[in-house]
Amino acid sequence: MSAPAAKVSKKELNSNHDGADETSEKEQQEAIEHIDEVQNEIDRLNEQASEEILKVEQKYNKLRQPFFQKRSELIAKIPNFWVTTFVNHPQVSALLGEEDEEALHYLTRVEVTEFEDIKSGYRIDFYFDENPYFENKVLSKEFHLNESGDPSSKSTEIKWKSGKDLTKRSSQTQNKASRKRQHEEPESFFTWFTDHSDAGADELGEVIKDDIWPNPLQYYLVRIARCC
Structure with a gap:
């Protein structure tokens, strides 16, 4: 017959719980900092994409001009x-x-x-x-x-x-x-x-x-x- 499980005092339970909270808070803070770093990269790519899209739009605006002119002549x-x-x-x-x-x-x-x-x-x-x-x-x-x-x-x-x-x-x-x-x-x-x-x-x-x-x-x- 196995020995009965040792009783854990309320003080020990609270101590363990507090330690878990501290670890959890630390992990959350680290996660937030990493999220911020990743978000900065996403924002950088979004800004880069906007610049590239603008260049493409400018290119095609120029390409469209002769067709707009032809359309105006027909209209x-x-x-x-x-x-x-x-x-x-x-x-x-x-x-x-x-x-x-x-x-x-x-x-x-x-x-x-x-x-x-x-x-x-x-x-x-x-x-x-x-x-x-x-x-x-x-x-x-x-x-x-x-x-x-x-x-x-x-x-x-x-x-x-x-x-x-x-x-x-x-x-x-x-x-x-x-x-x-x-x-x-x-x-x-x-x-x-x-x-x-x-x-x-x-x-x-x-x-x-x-x-x-x-x-x-x-x-x-x-x-x-x-x-x-």
């Missing part, structure tokens, strides 16, 4: 291509009043140019034929990120012809619409050129750059699909 053969594209786009169309659409019938070309350092920003150019609304042949808006990452924007001053300022007419229309909500017009599309309040969250600029510009034909063809 020029289609009357009202850009106004149709904008009207068919669900987000852009929500910003267009009737007179905005009339003015955009004179829009002949749109170009998006990303700056050499893609992370620093981009510019959108709108080219217009002679029209009854403004003197400008080109309206542009630029978006910039400075070295500290703060966004800003600037744009062409629109030289409105007498009595044709759609941004002022928009505010007058909205005042009248307060009495007739069912006929309320959206704020003029052209107020976008004067709004620099939140350059870091410019939805219209991002939609044009990232959604419309890569493939405007898909939105132009919506009209044809509806007709057929």
Whole structure:
């Protein structure tokens, strides 16, 4: 018959438990330090990957330019291509009043140019034929990120012809619409050129750059699909 197990005092139990806690805490601290070291390596690789991706994007931006130019030449053969594209786009169309659409019938070309350092920003150019609304042949808006990452924007001053300022007419229309909500017009599309309040969250600029510009034909063809 085996001897009964020796009793372990409560003091000895606590002593052993405290030692285990100390070992556990030490192991955890060492693990945290190792995790931090590994995380630094992951962050370094992520930063390196971002730099490589940027170089590739810059390379292909240059390769795409001749095709963008060819596309613009072909689009020029289609009357009202850009106004149709904008009207068919669900987000852009929500910003267009009737007179905005009339003015955009004179829009002949749109170009998006990303700056050499893609992370620093981009510019959108709108080219217009002679029209009854403004003197400008080109309206542009630029978006910039400075070295500290703060966004800003600037744009062409629109030289409105007498009595044709759609941004002022928009505010007058909205005042009248307060009495007739069912006929309320959206704020003029052209107020976008004067709004620099939140350059870091410019939805219209991002939609044009990232959604419309890569493939405007898909939105132009919506009209044809509806007709057929």
